[in-house]
Amino acid sequence: MKILVPIKRVPDPATTIRVLPDGSGIATDNVKWVINPFDEIAIEEALRIKEKQAGSEVVLVTIGQSTWQEQLRTGLAMGADRAILVKNDGYLDPLALAKIIAKVAAGENADLVLLGKQAIDDDSNQVGQMLAELLGWPQATFASKVEFADKRVTVIREVDGGLETIAFNLPAVVTTDLRLNEPRYASLPGIMKARKKELKEVAAESLGLDLAPKLKIKSLTAPPKRQAGRKVASVEELVSVLHTEAKVI
Amino acid sequence: MAESLRDLDYFSLDDLLTSEERATRDTVKRFVQREVLPQIERHFAAETFAVELIPQMAELGMFGANIKGYGCAGMNNVSYGLIMQELEAGDSGLRSFASVQSSLAMYAIYANGSEDQKKRYLPEMAKGRLIGCFGLTEPDHGSDPGGMETRARKDGDGWILNGTKRWITNGSIADVAIVWAKVDQGITGFLVERGTPGFSTRDIHGKFSMRASITSELILEDVRLPASAHLPNARGLKGPLGCLTQARYGIAWGAIGAARTCFNTALDYTKSRKQFSRPLAGFQLVQSKLVNMLTEITKGQMVCLRLAHLKDQGKMRPEHVSFAKRNNVNEALKIARDARDMLGANGIVNEYPVIRHMMNLETVNTYEGTFDVHTLILGRDITGENAFE
Ligand SMILES: Cc1cc2nc3c(=O)[nH]c(=O)nc-3n(C[C@H](O)[C@H](O)[C@H](O)COP(=O)(O)OP(=O)(O)OC[C@H]3O[C@@H](n4cnc5c(N)ncnc54)[C@H](O)[C@@H]3O)c2cc1C
Numbered sequence: 001m002k003i004l005v006p007i008k009r010v011p012d013p014a015t016t017i018r019v020l021p022d023g024s025g026i027a028t029d030n031v032k033w034v035i036n037p038f039d040e041i042a043i044e045e046a047l048r049i050k051e052k053q054a055g056s057e058v059v060l061v062t063i064g065q066s067t068w069q070e071q072l073r074t075g076l077a078m079g080a081d082r083a084i085l086v087k088n089d090g091y092l093d094p095l096a097l098a099k100i101i102a103k104v105a106a107g108e109n110a111d112l113v114l115l116g117k118q119a120i121d122d123d124s125n126q127v128g129q130m131l132a133e134l135l136g137w138p139q140a141t142f143a144s145k146v147e148f149a150d151k152r153v154t155v156i157r158e159v160d161g162g163l164e165t166i167a168f169n170l171p172a173v174v175t176t177d178l179r180l181n182e183p184r185y186a187s188l189p190g191i192m193k194a195r196k197k198e199l200k201e202v203a204a205e206s207l208g209l210d211l212a213p214k215l216k217i218k219s220l221t222a223p224p225k226r227q228a229g230r231k232v233a234s235v236e237e238l239v240s241v242l243h244t245e246a247k248v249i
Numbered sequence: 250m251a252e253s254l255r256d257l258d259y260f261s262l263d264d265l266l267t268s269e270e271r272a273t274r275d276t277v278k279r280f281v282q283r284e285v286l287p288q289i290e291r292h293f294a295a296e297t298f299a300v301e302l303i304p305q306m307a308e309l310g311m312f313g314a315n316i317k318g319y320g321c322a323g324m325n326n327v328s329y330g331l332i333m334q335e336l337e338a339g340d341s342g343l344r345s346f347a348s349v350q351s352s353l354a355m356y357a358i359y360a361n362g363s364e365d366q367k368k369r370y371l372p373e374m375a376k377g378r379l380i381g382c383f384g385l386t387e388p389d390h391g392s393d394p395g396g397m398e399t400r401a402r403k404d405g406d407g408w409i410l411n412g413t414k415r416w417i418t419n420g421s422i423a424d425v426a427i428v429w430a431k432v433d434q435g436i437t438g439f440l441v442e443r444g445t446p447g448f449s450t451r452d453i454h455g456k457f458s459m460r461a462s463i464t465s466e467l468i469l470e471d472v473r474l475p476a477s478a479h480l481p482n483a484r485g486l487k488g489p490l491g492c493l494t495q496a497r498y499g500i501a502w503g504a505i506g507a508a509r510t511c512f513n514t515a516l517d518y519t520k521s522r523k524q525f526s527r528p529l530a531g532f533q534l535v536q537s538k539l540v541n542m543l544t545e546i547t548k549g550q551m552v553c554l555r556l557a558h559l560k561d562q563g564k565m566r567p568e569h570v571s572f573a574k575r576n577n578v579n580e581a582l583k584i585a586r587d588a589r590d591m592l593g594a595n596g597i598v599n600e601y602p603v604i605r606h607m608m609n610l611e612t613v614n615t616y617e618g619t620f621d622v623h624t625l626i627l628g629r630d631i632t633g634e635n636a637f638e
Contacts, residue, residue, distance in 0.1 A: 073272065
């Protein structure tokens, strides 16, 4: 089976994010970059599938600048077989990203595209769904368990209020949720081996796609600072404050 | 989070690292965060080493990581240093374990062993299936190992060893001990396997420092060894000293990790702890301590990175290592003591990692050449005068 795992480079969840004064983006100096944690779960799942199904191949793809190679190398160090960097400098919206991944998936003859349900930077949660639509493939989002029997996939999804089990045939798109697995570490010998694995670069423009964004980021603002708590005298006061001030009940 | 492994990179030194070096650091940091921190206080309290971590550390390639071949990861010395830094950000005892396994035991065999010995021991040690220890210090000879009393005498083809080694990290959990002993021609090394008749170990208890690490005595009473147990290329004190240079190199890096954890803890604590109606971090005296910590950690990082590059280029001298070990450990110890002070009463309990690091660093200051011994090494280097004896 050929599994394509699209990954995104995002700021380390442990870094403190500062919004630029003009609201055009975030300050990137001193930001540590990592693989989007949901995508890391996707890599892990792909590797586990590969370990069970001999002859499988795990191909990583990312869309971004040359520096994003670093995250691809980390994925290769975890055990992926090769990687593709689709080079692009400007902003791409989820639809443009889905178009690029669809093109790569078709070109690679992938059986399965496994990706994070969302990226922790903008939390769009759209690429997987759009990708499945563009490819005309079945999709299972928020996967917390993925099982194979021949070409048939059974996925348990985390949905509001419980779990949903769905089954479909490959090729397909699956997006990963937090509880699917715990990603392995990139071992030190793995890091050394990753050096020699294939990492191909393709220019986004060369794909012949309309990538013009339909979405525009107008401005970013930091969330308001958390106010100190306040003590109330009675349950009556609490209920009234929740109703009139916090407006949550 | 009371305990924080987060980085401290005031001068963007990360930009000077390769992506592989960063990835190595991140793997070890994560390992420490996930696997070590939840267990470490328990081990420290019980005076036990976390043996359960050995298989995973081996699988991740942490043992002998900078050795080429023999099943080792073959990383450069920046990566090796970063491994030590991250392990010691967790606990000095954990870093000690890795230092002894890699830089003392494995390196002793790598640098002084026959090809047969290297093939027999190194791959198994890299896999963590064989644990090593390094016996140089004796009850009566610490800073002056040249005065050692352990003797080896020829017995037909083989050897007979007698003597006592003390303060030996991993002693009782080791499968193979590197034992340094005197022969007629001077000092040389032997591989003594666990279970060899006449060889026994006894753990040292009652430590206030390095409690999450095993420290033992090795007792050798008429231990008969075959010729194949002798390290053929170990001739003179430079045999063990060559290993110590490797381990001290890692310690210089490790100290930064311990200091960083203490700094991060003190920073978080003083920002949130209020006295006299404002955060402690708002007082000048507290800021002065924090700034000193930041400054010394950053200087230590720069020294280590330069040292690593010199080592990778084959230009590092043992005196460079003395400089870095002496300075970084001493500064780390001062930082830990300051952090302990800044946490007030909370600084003496194991809810925070600071006092554990502080007590550990007392050992780090002493072993592998005390602060003053490195002063003498550097003093001799710049004056040409030997002040040792
Ligand atoms: C937890 C722990 C683990 C250890 N692990 C190992 C191990 O795995 N293998 C191993 O071989 N050893 C190990 N050691 C031993 C360690 O290396 C020695 O303790 C160290 O070399 C110091 O020797 P000493 O304790 O005999 O102190 P001493 O040499 O007696 O020194 C005592 C004091 O005198 C000072 N001093 C000594 N000589 C001079 C001088 N010429 N001029 C001025 N001052 C001087 C020293 O600086 C120190 O302050 C370990 C020690 C500890 C505490």
